[in-house]
Amino acid sequence: MSKSGTDMRHHKKPIISPLRYPGGKASLYTRLRAIVRANDLTSGTYIEPYAGGAGAALGLLVTGQVRRIVINDLDPAIYAFWKAVVSEPLAISRRIEKVELSVKEWARQKDVYLNAPRDDYLNLGFATFFLNRTNRSGVLNGGPIGGMDQTGKYKIDARFNRDALAERLRLIALHAKRISVTNLDGMTVIKRYSKRDNTFIYADPPYFEKAGSLYLNSFDQSHHSSLAACLNSVSDAKWLLTYDNVSRVADLYADRRREIFSLNYSAHRVTKANEVMVFSDSLTVV
Incomplete structure (x- = not known):
């Protein structure tokens, strides 16, 4: 597994989402933009099955990096x-x-x-x-x-x-x-769009640790395992997953490329935490 020393705080990002979200991923905009370009997906559809604040999705859409976005969240x-x-x-x-x-x-x-x-x-x-x-x-x-x-x-x-x-x-x-909004289980969305050409799925599910206090729909162990089975079964699609950096992620995605990154995290107090990206086999990573 490669380790990136990049601190996502220093990347300029458009702030478009009206929502405040603990652990929100708008700060990954620069990296996601580079991946979209490297995979020739600027005319494609960007999907967030666990959207929450949808900060990254909206940033990519408003700045013209993708043609369409799908914002999905199971929480009503x-x-x-x-x-x-x-x-x-x-x-x-x-x-x-x-x-x-x-x-x-x-x-x-x-x-x-x-x-x-x-x-x-x-x-x-x-x-x-x-x-x-x-x-x-x-x-x-x-x-x-x-x-x-x-x-x-x-x-x-x-x-x-x-x-x-x-x-x-x-x-x-x-x-x-150019925005589609849905209220489905995240894995349903992944299965639907993984079969389509010119799509990029960014999955940012509830995390293993402290998920209950930070997310409206927290996962239990079976959810994490089911999501891994779902994503691993479509490793030929273009997707990226982010998680908290716990050993279980390496177990669930042992056959996928992974990279550690640091991210500012705000919930009650601001801290910097290491998280992990997991990449599908077909995704060009930059």
Whole structure:
């Protein structure tokens, strides 16, 4: 296994996603762009089966590195947000402009998040967005920045820059016709697109360690094993996988190329962690 000393902090990246995501991979934009170009996929479709914040996907699309992207997330709340952003961007933007940034409103949006019908994309999607921008570290099951009594150093509006967020939505809306949003199991998406030409799958599933507190849909051991069986069975497709750097990854992907990289990680506090990339056999790696 090769080891890269590259620190992903120093790569310039477009910040397009309106969501804050612990361990988000927008910082891999430069590397992913190079891989897309090296594999002659600039006219192709880029797929994220476990999209979350979809930072890398949106960066590649908006800067013209790929023609289309697929944002998939099994979590109904995250799916509702992306569905609303793509289909009703003006409605979301108006709410960003007018919503009150208070603990009272936070409690109302929390209730919507917990109780709204799963197909009420606009209300559920906006509630998801509101909590993501006003909760500590963006974790949806967390509490508001500054605490319920707002005595913390930072207040509930600290990560809710209305103008900047509206601009990100405007950029996404310009490219909405080239964005597909789905609410499927990630392996279903991998199987579907691995059979198609001119596609690149970037899988960033919930990780082995601390997944329950950081991700809305955490995996157990059987999920990790099933995903490995799925990806290993389509090693002739073009895909890249990222994981936390644990020994189990080397066991599950013993026949695939792997590379360690470092990444800034933000959830409650900022740290730098080693993670691992796994490459399909047919992918040209740069």
